[in-house]
Amino acid sequence: MSIEDSIIEDGSGREPLVPKAVVSRLSLYLRELQHLSRSEQKTISSSKLGRALGFTAAQVRKDFAYFGQFGYPGIGYRCDELIEQIKKILGTNKTWPVVLVGCGNMGQALLGYRGFAKQGFDVVAVVDVDKGVLGKTYQGLVVDHIDLLPEIVKRHSLRVAILAVPATAAADAADQILKSGITGILNFAPVTLNVPKNVSLIEVDLAMELEQLAFSVFQKNQGQ
Amino acid sequence: MSIEDSIIEDGSGREPLVPKAVVSRLSLYLRELQHLSRSEQKTISSSKLGRALGFTAAQVRKDFAYFGQFGYPGIGYRCDELIEQIKKILGTNKTWPVVLVGCGNMGQALLGYRGFAKQGFDVVAVVDVDKGVLGKTYQGLVVDHIDLLPEIVKRHSLRVAILAVPATAAADAADQILKSGITGILNFAPVTLNVPKNVSLIEVDLAMELEQLAFSVFQKNQGQ
Numbered sequence: 001m002s003i004e005d006s007i008i009e010d011g012s013g014r015e016p017l018v019p020k021a022v023v024s025r026l027s028l029y030l031r032e033l034q035h036l037s038r039s040e041q042k043t044i045s046s047s048k049l050g051r052a053l054g055f056t057a058a059q060v061r062k063d064f065a066y067f068g069q070f071g072y073p074g075i076g077y078r079c080d081e082l083i084e085q086i087k088k089i090l091g092t093n094k095t096w097p098v099v100l101v102g103c104g105n106m107g108q109a110l111l112g113y114r115g116f117a118k119q120g121f122d123v124v125a126v127v128d129v130d131k132g133v134l135g136k137t138y139q140g141l142v143v144d145h146i147d148l149l150p151e152i153v154k155r156h157s158l159r160v161a162i163l164a165v166p167a168t169a170a171a172d173a174a175d176q177i178l179k180s181g182i183t184g185i186l187n188f189a190p191v192t193l194n195v196p197k198n199v200s201l202i203e204v205d206l207a208m209e210l211e212q213l214a215f216s217v218f219q220k221n222q223g224q
Numbered sequence: 225m226s227i228e229d230s231i232i233e234d235g236s237g238r239e240p241l242v243p244k245a246v247v248s249r250l251s252l253y254l255r256e257l258q259h260l261s262r263s264e265q266k267t268i269s270s271s272k273l274g275r276a277l278g279f280t281a282a283q284v285r286k287d288f289a290y291f292g293q294f295g296y297p298g299i300g301y302r303c304d305e306l307i308e309q310i311k312k313i314l315g316t317n318k319t320w321p322v323v324l325v326g327c328g329n330m331g332q333a334l335l336g337y338r339g340f341a342k343q344g345f346d347v348v349a350v351v352d353v354d355k356g357v358l359g360k361t362y363q364g365l366v367v368d369h370i371d372l373l374p375e376i377v378k379r380h381s382l383r384v385a386i387l388a389v390p391a392t393a394a395a396d397a398a399d400q401i402l403k404s405g406i407t408g409i410l411n412f413a414p415v416t417l418n419v420p421k422n423v424s425l426i427e428v429d430l431a432m433e434l435e436q437l438a439f440s441v442f443q444k445n446q447g448q
Binding site for chain 1: 241242243245247248250251254255278313314315316320328329330332333337339340343344345383384390407408410422424426428432433434435436437438439440441442444
C-alpha cells in the first residue's frame with residue numbers, strides 16, 4: 001500500500017481525481033465500519049470513526065467530501081449505509097471477473113484464497129505455460145495456455161489479471177497480459193514491473209509487514 | 225499494515241514507546257532511501273524525503289527524533305547511513321530464524337518467496353500435520369510434525385513463526401505456536417487470531433490491495 005499523497009489519474013489526461021492517500025483511508029474506514037457493523041453498532045460520528053483510526057474528525061469529513069455527503073446531522077454516519085457507499089466508490093460492490101496468470105504454488109495458493117471472492121474478485125480463468133499444469137483442473141478451472149489470453153479476456157470482458165509466476169517469467173507474462181487488453185494487474189511476482197500509464201498496477205510486497213513484525217518482536221525482547 | 229496512531233507496547237507494562245504510524249513511516253522512508261541509493265544519490269534533505277512520500281519535512285524530522293539524531297546540518301541525511309540506521313531500528317539488520325507452520329500451497333509458495341531472506345527472515349524449519357507432506361523435503365527443509373515445535377523453537381532460539389495453514393486449522397496451530405514460546409506471528413491464514421498482549425501479530429490481508437486496484441481500474445474505465 002502506498003501512503004503517498006500522489007494522485008490517482010484516470011489516464012484521460014484530465015484533472016486528476018482523488019489523492020491515493022484518501023483511497024487508502026477509505027479502505028481503513030471500511031474495515032472499521034465492518035467491524036462496528038458486526039458488533040451491531042448502527043451509527044458512528046466522524047470524530048469517533050477518526051479516533052479509532054488515529055485521524056481527526058476533520059480529516060474523515062474531508063475524505064468523504066470527495067465523493068458526496070454521507071453523514072446525518074445529530075446522528076453521524078449510518079454504518080451499513082456508509083459501508084455500501086464506500087464499496088460503491090471503491091468499485092468492490094460488484095463482481096470483477098479476473099484471470100490468474102501462473103498456476104504454480106503461489107497461483108494455487110491464491111486460487112484457494114477466499115479473500116478475492118469476498119472483495120468481489122471472481123477468478124474465471126487460469127493460464128500458464130508449464131506442461132505440468134496445462135489441462136489440469138484446479139478449483140474447478142482448467143488451466144489454459146497463456147497464448148489463449150486474448151480470447152479469454154474477450155470472452156469474459158476481463159479488465160484485471162493476477163500475476164503469480166516466478167520472477168524469471170514475470171516480464172514475459174506481463175507483456176502478454178498487456179497485449180491482451182488487461183488494464184489492471186495485481187502482481188505477486190517478486191519483481192518490479194514497468195507498465196504504461198493507463199494500466200493500474202498493485203505490487204504485493206510483504207516487506208512492510210515483515211519490518212513491522214520485526215520491530216514489534218524486537219521491542220518486546222528488549223523489554224525482557 | 226495499520227496506519228492507526230495506536231502505540232506499540234513492549235509488554236512490560238512500562239510507558240509505550242513509539243506510535244505504530246511512525247514505524248509504518250519508517251518502512252516507507254526505508255523504501256524511498258533504498259530507491260535513492262540504487263540511483264546513486266548520496267544525500268537527501270528531510271523536505272525532499274518528505275515530499276517524495278507526501279509528508280512534511282517536520283513530520284520526517286519528528287519521526288526520526290524518536291530514535292536519535294541522523295541528519296547533518298547543511299547536508300541532510302546520508303542515504304546509505306540512514307538505511308542502516310532504520311534497519312537497525314526495525315531490527316531487520318540482523319537475521320531472524322523463523323519456523324514455517326503449514327506446508328500446503330501457501331506454505332510452499334512462501335518457502336520460495338525471496339522477500340523473507342531479503343528482510344532478514346531465514347526459514348530454518350517447517351512443520352505440518354498432513355501425512356502427505358511430513359518427512360518430505362522442500363527447499364532443503366524436511367517437514368516435521370507440529371508436535372515437535374517446542375523442541376524446534378528451543379534448538380533454534382526462535383521468536384517468530386509464519387502461519388500458513390487453512391482457516392479451519394489456524395486456531396489449533398496458533399495454540400501450538402503460542403505454547404512453544406514463539407512471540408511473533410506473521411499470519412497468512414484468512415482468520416483473525418486472538419493472541420496474548422505480549423505476542424506480536426501481523427495479519428497479512430490482501431483486502432486493501434484489492435480495493436486499491438478495483439478503485440484504480442474503475443476510475444480508468446469511467447474515463448473512457
